[in-house]
Amino acid sequence: MLFPKWMNALPTVAAIGGLGAAVTVVAGTWYWATPDFFEVGYMPTQPGGGFNHAIHAGRLGMDCRYCHYQIEESPEANIPPVKVCWGCHSENKVKVADDTKVQFVLEAYAQDTSIEWRRVHKLPDYVRNFPHHVHLNAGVSCYSCHGQITGMEIVHQVESLSMGFCLECHRNPEEHLVPPEKVTRLIEVQQELADRAQGQGKWDAEALRASLRKDPPQQCGACHH
Template sequence: MSLLFPKWTNVLPTVFAVAALGGAATAIGGFWYYATPKFWRVGYMPTQPGGGFSHQIHVGKLGMDCRYCHTNVEKSYEANIPNVSTCYGCHSDGKLAKLNSTPSHKEKTQFIRDAYSKDASIDWIRVHKVPDYVHNFPHHVHVNAGISCYSCHGRIDTMPIVHHVESLSMSWCLDCHRAPENHVVPKDKIYDLAFVQEELKARREGSPMTPAATAVLDAIQKAPPENCGACHY
């Protein structure tokens, strides 16, 4: 944690307050825009507890929808992590009995039944986190504006272990806020990460936006914010 929140960040609220007062904003913002270490978090992939959780198996192979587990992404600031009972629904002794008769499968999923029987939670290690001085990251606003999980988390459906794909730096936020047309997709495609990857690649190579995507972009009421107060105290 000391790496994420070095002591000097304690002065940041003051910096924001001063910046909010006027012209300093552009200068400071400009400095930090270029000073932000763009790629230092990319690749971060902590080892998860027990047998872990493979999005590649559950989403890529079994075809599960993100919202089966991350039930709040369209409704709330926080994208929630599912609790043990969601896993237990399939990994109880009774269910998937055939799979559980395979010793290696039974062993890899035993941590789920252990946690469930103790009424404990699984201590998943958090991968994506913006610093505390960024007070406002609303998942629901982004998803409802036609931004796919792909744009910010990459091809989760192909990952045996989740890792960090984008930097989540301030310049990364602002790059999209200044040009959301590079990311907006039709709403029924948001969870189809393979489709979104292809669609956005084609757009970068010069294909026009599809009418369905243009309609979503046009429906965004407020331009994505660039003022400091929108994201900082």
């Protein structure tokens, strides 16, 4: 094993030796400025009343890829432009109980501006571009990193997204893998992973592990510049 488990508990001091001086300074500052436990639960105030995932992805059952449509081909998960919302919210197309709540969406469309959604999840700059597409195609669900989004009225951060969090799965991916066609079925995935932890999963975790294109990386250069 390249990166022993105990190092996770000694974030800055222990890891410094392995990286260049420039990275170390940035990393040290970041570490002291924003410890991970401040990020869990992070929920910035969004424009308008915010975008409600519990309505759209939960109650209406919309697939994540309806809006985050680049996610299987691209490292980045796109945020949908207003025209995606307009497809339903243009005059009277769908019925909204309190239509003052969608006013900010209609205004943005009429003025041809974008809605300035505030970013929730953000890795520090010294981490390489995080590859969404690789994870989804390998069978890692949004649920494993973002939690039960279909129940969230406003998205907040659930996992630390710390290095230890990434490596814990990279060492034991079989605990988390699901069939790739299930990655956006967050309710099913939550149930399966809970059952699997009790030794009662329905999906063949060993077969999923064996079918990985390659092992998840543990060497520093895979995630750092």
